[in-house]
Amino acid sequence: MNDLHAAFAAPAREALPRLTPAERRLVEAELLEMASRGPGTGRILDGLREVAARVPERLYADSAEVLLRMHEIAGSGNLQSNLSSLALVRACFAHGLVDDGGAGADRAGEGPAELVVGRGHIAPAFYAEHYVRGTLPFAPLATLHQGGLTGVVHRDLGFRTTMRYSLGVGVAQAVSLAWELARGGSDRKVVCLAGDGELHEGAAFEALRFAHDAGLTNLLLVVDANGKGIEPLAKPLNTGYLAAYLGTLAEVDGCDDGAVETALGELLARPGPAALVCRTRKGDHSFKPAGAAPPAPGRPVSFASTAGRMLGAHRERTGRELAVFTPDMAARFGLGGHVPYTNTGLAETLTVGMTLSLPDHVTKVVATDAMYYMDSLSMLTEATTSVRNLLVLAGRSWGAWGGAHNATNLLGLLLHTRVYEPVTAAEFQACLDRLARDPATAHVVSMIDAAFEPPARDCSADIDGGVWLTPPGDGPDAADATVVTFGYAGVLVEAANRDVGLPHLHCAALTPRLDPAALDVLTRSRRILSVEYNGAGSGFGERLRARHLLPVEVHAVRRDIATRVHRNQLPLHGMSPGPLRERLARLLENREGSGHAPAYA
């Protein structure tokens, strides 16, 4: 067993049933080769190259075809984004901008220029091109999004940078590098691959403006202008803006490999900063397998995607006027067809800012991923202190892009704000009704991107309180051990608790106001476990400890969120049924022990 084998063998074997017979034979040969290697010490990428060299058979010669197969095997991903940049990626390979082995060490300083990939989710296009060039085996490609290869650029896999948290960060990474090179007296260029949607981000503007004003002459911005984020952009890329900051601007047909390669070569050879705008095409943002059946009626869908329908129902029920703003996330929240909305493009701070001057009576809804608010907390504070009737929908997927593990907790610390995580339509409506009663408090509603069966009971009657999903008994021993949960964790614990049967209090509020009876049960419990699929720091459990001085054992997310799909994310954080059941059962150990267990776990 070595690093390579550990990283890819298990998910590659899981993928075998989805492969063609030829792919299966190839992957099995590659896995044998991986298993035969000694304990790995070098870079994963170098090891993969050695395997590729030892198993040289290539099944495909066209990286577009490889990309299609990768996504068919994965069953999800951003195939069209990868395809729209493929000519740009090929041009980067052609000009020697991509680490294709060679010395085997960090290649900073080699090649004609540095490459920073800002379109973070086009890593698969690079892997596909590596494959057809013989510098990657097929096995890792078959593990994309399935616990092996991630779709986002990462230093461990040949990229100059790793990208995790911020859209628009790639341009900042490139400008930081260009500044560092210039400071060291080098005129080496930095090529930054960006998307036209990504350039909507204020962070990207700040970087381009600074590069211009600081007189950096070594930045070459290559834009995949496909005119589309998740939805079509409202207007095409503003080339006048780019020319104003980068001086030289060239446009090229981005679907023509040769044209892109030639234009990139010319700009690399030319002194001074420049932008290369590649006009490309992009289909549907999210890959759907051909012939996939539409979701069966009654089959559960992601709870977050029901937001549009629930907002529409609220509007009909109350007659309230809604103004909904989303930075390209209408599909995720299922807005289309249910409520009118304004797509603000990839500009989260502006999305929040759009609420600032609206009339008091309008319910303002902003909707994006919880982590994307983290670059807008100041603007959001401006809104929570000056805007009435503000509903902040904070998506929680922790999927392929990872996430800020305690974004929800940070949102809960803003002035005039309360946070909820509903798991039923009735709880969601209770949040909206509460906002109507308390319009000066911004209501942050965490929306889970997962499909699940709602619990039998919920907090809709008292959204600030708690409800027993498994009630405590009446005996003196009734409250030996108790579990308290926040939001989605209530659903996970309900399932895990079926065989254990602990008293289980479910809360929709991050900072619940528990009634004396519930508090009394907790106070009499020998052990109390809190469970939240949420960052531990200043989260639900820590707030219970701080507020009530109860020796709550906090089971929550403590490590960074990995970039992998939801079902692979859960076990990482001890939130899948097996580990949860074990954690619950452990509470019943040492029943005869002396008082409370050590509390800060």
Next chain:
Amino acid sequence: MNDLHAAFAAPAREALPRLTPAERRLVEAELLEMASRGPGTGRILDGLREVAARVPERLYADSAEVLLRMHEIAGSGNLQSNLSSLALVRACFAHGLVDDGGAGADRAGEGPAELVVGRGHIAPAFYAEHYVRGTLPFAPLATLHQGGLTGVVHRDLGFRTTMRYSLGVGVAQAVSLAWELARGGSDRKVVCLAGDGELHEGAAFEALRFAHDAGLTNLLLVVDANGKGIEPLAKPLNTGYLAAYLGTLAEVDGCDDGAVETALGELLARPGPAALVCRTRKGDHSFKPAGAAPPAPGRPVSFASTAGRMLGAHRERTGRELAVFTPDMAARFGLGGHVPYTNTGLAETLTVGMTLSLPDHVTKVVATDAMYYMDSLSMLTEATTSVRNLLVLAGRSWGAWGGAHNATNLLGLLLHTRVYEPVTAAEFQACLDRLARDPATAHVVSMIDAAFEPPARDCSADIDGGVWLTPPGDGPDAADATVVTFGYAGVLVEAANRDVGLPHLHCAALTPRLDPAALDVLTRSRRILSVEYNGAGSGFGERLRARHLLPVEVHAVRRDIATRVHRNQLPLHGMSPGPLRERLARLLENREGSGHAPAYA
């Protein structure tokens, strides 16, 4: 007594000694008039207008002279910023864009257009112009920055919006309003007054880009292009960029009242969006009274302003390479002459982003106000997870602009981060030494913008621990009541505790690692008070409660930070010597009482 009298009488009386004899007579007459009014029910602004009408004498006919007098009386402020926009402000009055009384109610929908003032700190220019036009009395002007009038635009004083947290928010407020008007079918224009420095903010770009792409035709951006933030801008305003997004662009001599008025009138009359760039001049950013003596040697200066010297000393002592980035805050941190630094302009997210691609061995320093990081937490998380040797200086003034009261706590919740608030040079150096030992953890160092005598002892020997500024005695009663403080609060409590003599543990770490002996004293205390000049939510005291389940009574900032100078800020939050002494003394009450006091205060 009425609202008006309550708001301005006390600070106006305090200002009397600084007034000319004529001003004094006038203010006294105005105060008499204010005192004679019945209980106020209407807007403060309307009341002030009535007073101005009843005491019609005008001492000055030129608003520039009024501005100078306002700043001379206040002794601080941004006189030059106000002067550089004065012609623009006069043009807004001339075209009827300013609420000058009239109907007396909310004038939304009146006048030829809506005005949103994005340069938030030029409110005094409006007040000065109001004064010479007879629509404000002199008394409130004499209270600027001194507990009466604030220098930042506020709805209560005739502005369309209030500005608090975000630079660049004005453009978002304007675009939000333009969108709302367009949605309602109106073609009414929105005039947005902005500064060229402010346009560096990514948030401003996001708003202008959206306005263009959404096809809004009713935005008129008026830019005070004085070429200066606090320091001179690296390059003049990029008009090509503005033209790319606003279409029509006019430039005018911004020091010429008539030219600005004419140009504004033409653009108001013309259909479609436009930018009016007013070329102006601006002197020193911060007002200093003429003939003010330079600080005497040995006189304490703001602790934050010693950062440059301390960083320089660290570099000399260790030979480490530093890369320092600041968004126009070099003066505040005293960088000039001590360490090389890069002024990134008003672009906080990029400032953080500039650290992303630097070599591991370089110590990366970013320096701005704690609250300005709140729009960059995602980018900062990118840095704390991928950058080594990262020092985040977080200024804490809570002065005229207000601030996010628990920004420090939010920073402390980011991954791979620890927060300190040093109050001595040795503690600051200990933070830097700790970073050198633990380079994978970002060190956030809260820097207080106040002058104070350092305590006699500090935490420099163990920056993560605590040190007794007043040690507990040895008797059984030794630990009846104990006070524990975080950072700057230690200095405040040390002074207040002189007459009380409680055992006082000072900590520089937001999450200290207390040794068993100190924890034992706390555990044996009947009452424990924690004091922090910091937001209560997830702050120092709440963390002590959550971590150690100690019944700590938390004395911390719970209300919003007001927009006033530091010395007027402290009493608002119970942090001035009198209230602190009382709070400490109260711990000794009920010494014979039963056990711990109610803990969550």
